[in-house]
Amino acid sequence: MTAPNLVFIMSDDHAAHAISAYGSRITTTPNLDRLAADGVLFENAFCTNSICAPSRAAILTGTYNHTNGVTTLDTPLDNSLWTFPQQLQASGWQTAMIGKWHLGHGPGADPTGFDHWRVLPGQGHYYNPVMLEPEGRVVERGGYVTDLITDDCIDWINRRDHDQPFALFCHHKAPHRSWEPPPKYWTVDEDRHVPWPETFLDDLSGRANVVQSVQMRMMDLDPIVDLGAPVPEGLSDREELDWRYQRYIKRYLGCVASIDDNVGRLLDHLDTTGLADNTIVVYTSDQGFFLGDHGWFDKRLMYEESLRMPLLVRWPEGVVEPGRRIGEIVVNVDFGPTLLDVCGVQIPDEVQGRSFKPMLENKSVDDWPTSMYYRYWMHRDSAHLCPAHYGVRTETHKLICYYNDPMGQPGANGPTDPIEYELFDLVADRFEVNNVFADPAYDDVKGELLLELRRLQTELGDEPWLS
Numbered sequence: 001m002t003a004p005n006l007v008f009i010m011s012d013d014h015a016a017h018a019i020s021a022y023g024s025r026i027t028t029t030p031n032l033d034r035l036a037a038d039g040v041l042f043e044n045a046f047c048t049n050s051i052c053a054p055s056r057a058a059i060l061t062g063t064y065n066h067t068n069g070v071t072t073l074d075t076p077l078d079n080s081l082w083t084f085p086q087q088l089q090a091s092g093w094q095t096a097m098i099g100k101w102h103l104g105h106g107p108g109a110d111p112t113g114f115d116h117w118r119v120l121p122g123q124g125h126y127y128n129p130v131m132l133e134p135e136g137r138v139v140e141r142g143g144y145v146t147d148l149i150t151d152d153c154i155d156w157i158n159r160r161d162h163d164q165p166f167a168l169f170c171h172h173k174a175p176h177r178s179w180e181p182p183p184k185y186w187t188v189d190e191d192r193h194v195p196w197p198e199t200f201l202d203d204l205s206g207r208a209n210v211v212q213s214v215q216m217r218m219m220d221l222d223p224i225v226d227l228g229a230p231v232p233e234g235l236s237d238r239e240e241l242d243w244r245y246q247r248y249i250k251r252y253l254g255c256v257a258s259i260d261d262n263v264g265r266l267l268d269h270l271d272t273t274g275l276a277d278n279t280i281v282v283y284t285s286d287q288g289f290f291l292g293d294h295g296w297f298d299k300r301l302m303y304e305e306s307l308r309m310p311l312l313v314r315w316p317e318g319v320v321e322p323g324r325r326i327g328e329i330v331v332n333v334d335f336g337p338t339l340l341d342v343c344g345v346q347i348p349d350e351v352q353g354r355s356f357k358p359m360l361e362n363k364s365v366d367d368w369p370t371s372m373y374y375r376y377w378m379h380r381d382s383a384h385l386c387p388a389h390y391g392v393r394t395e396t397h398k399l400i401c402y403y404n405d406p407m408g409q410p411g412a413n414g415p416t417d418p419i420e421y422e423l424f425d426l427v428a429d430r431f432e433v434n435n436v437f438a439d440p441a442y443d444d445v446k447g448e449l450l451l452e453l454r455r456l457q458t459e460l461g462d463e464p465w466l467s
C-alpha cells in the first residue's frame with residue numbers, strides 16, 4: 001500500500017446534532033452523510049475541554065490541556081511543542097494548514113510543521129477575510145470564508161508535489177458566532193418553523209447554581225450582532241423566545257449548509273483527480289454546541305451537546321464494513337496518534353492519546369478505556385460566566401465537579417464560588433435534566449465515579465482542586 005494522503009476537515013462549533021447522519025431533527029447534510037456512509041461515524045467522540053483553542057491544541061499535540069498549557073482562550077500554543085502534523089512532515093508528507101488557526105500569532109505561536117499555511121487572524125471574518133501567511137504576509141480576500149478556504153485547499157492540492165503523500169488541514173471558521181451565512185442561504189429557511197429541541201424550556205431546576213446562572217440563554221444573545229435584527233415590538237415573552245431561536249438557528253444552519261456544500265466540493269475534487277481511494281478524509285469540529293438545548297447557545301459545559309464532537313472518518317483502503325457506527329468513547333487527544341498510526345508513522349511516548357485505528361478496521365480492542373476526563377478552566381469567562389469544572393463520563397453516567405475557582409488562569413475571573421456537583425444517569429436521563437448527585441439510590445455510583453475521576457487525574461498527571 002502506498003502512503004495514504006490525509007484531508008483533515010475541522011469546522012468550528014459544529015454540533016453533531018446538526019448533521020443528518022447523527023440523526024439531526026433540524027437539518028440535512030448530504031455531503032457529510034456521504035462520508036458517514038463510505039466511512040465510519042463515531043457516536044461518542046468527546047472533547048477534553050469544550051472551547052476552541054484548547055481543543056485544537058489537544059488535537060495537534062495529542063495531550064491534555066494541563067500538559068500542553070493551552071487551558072483557556074487566552075493561552076497561545078507554544079509552537080515548539082511536538083504536533084502530529086510536524087511528525088507527518090518529518091516523515092515525508094507535504095503539509096498545509098488553511099483556515100482557522102486560533103492558537104495565537106507571532107514567532108512563538110504561528111503554525112509550525114506546515115510547508116504551506118494561510119490562516120485567519122484570531123476568529124477571522126465571514127466576509128472578505130484577511131488571511132495571514134509566513135513572514136508576516138497579509139492577504140486580502142474577497143468572498144465568503146468557507147468558499148475561500150475550500151478554494152485554497154483545492155488550489156494547494158493541485159499544485160502540490162505529486163510524488164509525495166500530503167496532509168491537508170482544512171479548518172473552517174463556520175459555524176462560529178456571530179453567524180453569517182452566505183447569500184445562498186439568507187432566505188432559504190424564511191418560511192420554515194424550526195422545531196425546538198426537547199429541552200428548550202428546561203428550567204434548570206436541580207442543576208448546580210453556577211450552571212443556572214450561565215449567560216448562554218436565547219435572551220443573552222445580542223439581537224443586532226448575533227441575530228441581525230432588532231426584536232420586533234409587541235411580542236409576548238414566549239414569542240420573543242421563539243423569534244430569537246428561529247433567527248439564531250437559521251443563521252447557524254445556513255453556515256452549516258455552506259460547510260456541507262464545500263465538503264462536497266472537496267470530496268468531488270478528490271474523486272475527479274483520482275485521489276479519493278488513497279486519501280483518508282476526516283470531518284470533525286473542535287467541539288459541540290448547544291442548539292437551544294437547555295435553552296442555551298454556546299458550549300463550555302460538560303453536557304452532552306457541547307462535549308460531543310462529530311467525527312467521521314473515510315479511509316477506503318482501511319475501513320472495514322463502511323457505514324458502521326462506532327460507540328466506544330474516543331477523545332480529541334486520540335485523533336493525532338490514530339492518524340499517525342493509519343499513515344504508518346511512529347507515535348512518540350509523550351503523546352497521551354491512543355490510536356483507535358483498530359476500530360476503523362473493525363477489530364476489537366480489549367483494554368480500550370470506558371471513561372473519559374474533562375476539564376474546563378476558564379472560570380466566569382467574561383462573555384458567558386461559565387464555571388470552572390472537571391468531570392468524568394463513562395458509558396452510562398457522568399459526574400461533574402464545579403470547583404468554581406479561577407486559579408489564576410488567563411481569561412478566568414473571580415470570585416470563587418462554592419463547590420458543587422452534578423451526577424447524571426445517561427441511560428435513564430439522556431437529556432441530563434435530573435441531577436441525582438444527592439439521591440441516595442446513586443450513592444454507590446457516585447462513590448465509584450469520584451474514585452474514577454481521581455484515578456484519571458492521577459493517570460493523566462492533572463492536579464485536583466484543593467480548597
Ligand SMILES: [Ca+2]
Pocket residue numbers: 012013051052286287
Ligand atoms: Ca470552537
